[in-house]
Amino acid sequence: MAQKTTSDAGRAYHTQCTGDALATVKAHEKDEDITLxxxxxxxxxxxxxxxxxxxxxxxxxxxxxxxxKKPKELLEVSPKGLVPGLRFNRYDPARSLNESTVILDFLEDLAATTTKRSILPPITNPYARAIVRLQADHVNRTLVPAFYRYLQAQTEEKQVEGGIDFHVALEGLVTLLERAERELVGQGGISGQGEAELLQKGLGVWIPGQKDLGWADIMAGPWLFRAKVVLTHYRGFQMPHGERFDGWLERLFEHPSFKATCSTEQLYLDSYERYAFNRPNTSMVATAINEGRALP
Ligand SMILES: N[C@@H](CCC(=O)N[C@@H](CS)C(=O)NCC(=O)O)C(=O)O
Known part of the structure; x- marks a missing residue:
């Protein structure tokens, strides 16, 4: 096990992006129909x-x-005062949406008639779309809660248990990614590169050679990245290793659209210290984990 940090330096969460993410924020300062x-x-x-x-x-x-702090303008777009929220500025009064998974569905639907891009397999392949959604369901109901339980665990015993559970959750995701690949890609009778590419659409960068991020990459990526940075530092966690798994994470973390939203590692270390020491009143997520309730 890697060395872990064991004393709370009392650092506060950041309120402004750094690094690549800051550059992306600056490139999106002008008014648009949608505010994130x-x-x-x-x-x-x-x-x-x-x-x-x-x-x-x-x-x-x-x-x-x-x-x-739940400012009024956030509460207007997200009733519990949770980020992310979207405001649609062209309506009066403005319309809004909250809940990351609902927003992802919305953006996918919006892109279908505007930019014509997609992060899901094509609608003509309902089974492939369902398999990808199964991956996302696992991320939301198992991987994400396991991440917080592990990070907030304070006793040695609970940390060991949390580490095992988080590993099992990662393995569960890999099993689903392998299943998608086995069932949907490369099953005999492919007539050429064009068809192979079509079958891989929306399955994401788990598939070697795939350049486009898919649904599961986007659902899981932020916690995988925080696992690498934050769990390693505070829990001595080691990411599982293997050619396929390492390759997947590298393609994901190095993808320009993912990188564009990442701050420098120190921002995450500072911002997650309160979770790692389970400080009181850290967040609604942290409280739900401490009370054994579903995440908000
Ligand atoms: N289910 C929500 C969860 C969002 C969430 O928990 N966001 C956190 C920040 S990472 C938040 O706004 N916390 C505010 C609080 O705990 O009061 C979603 O998927 O959008």
Whole structure:
């Protein structure tokens, strides 16, 4: 096990992006039909942000919304005061949407009639779309809660248990990615490169040679990235290794649309210290984990 950091330095969460993410925010300062309400450290926001980038949908980026202070303009777009939220400025009164998974569905549908890009397999292949959604379901109901349980675990015993559960959750995702590949790609009778590419659409960069991020990459990516940075530092966690897994993470983390939404590592280390030491009143997510309830 790698060395872990064991004392709370009392660092506060950041309120402005750094690095590549800051450059992306600056490139999206002008008014657009859609405003994205986000916070620099938030993985639920990062999902939506990556999807905007991949799908090529214009947006104005408000990256400095503090969801813990719950300003009025955030509550107007997101009733619980959680980021991400979207505001549709062309309506009067303005319309809005919240919930990262719902927003992803919305952006996918919007792109279908505007930019014509997609992060799902084509609608003509309903089974492939369902398999990809199964991956996302696993991310949301198993991987994401396991991440927070592990990070917030304070006793040695709970940390060991949390580490095992998080590994099992990762393995579960890999099993689903392998299943998608086995069932959907390369099953005899492919007539050429064009057909092979069509079959791989929306399955994401798990597939070697695939350049486009897919649904599961975008759903899981923000927590995989935080696992690499934050869990390694605070829990001595080691990412599983293997040619396929390493290759997948490299393609994902190095993808221009993913990188464009990443701040420098220190921002995440500072912002997640409060989770790692399970400080009281850290967030609604942290409280739900401590009370054994479903995430907000
Ligand atoms: N289910 C929501 C969760 C969003 C969420 O928990 N966002 C956090 C930031 S990472 C937040 O706004 N927390 C504010 C709080 O805890 O009061 C989604 O998927 O969009």
């Amino acid at each position: 309400f986000g916070s620099c450290f938030c993985p639920f926001v990062q999902r939506v942000w990556v999807a905007f980038e991949v799908l090529g949908i214009p947006y104005k980026d408000l990256d400095e919304v503090d969801p813990y």
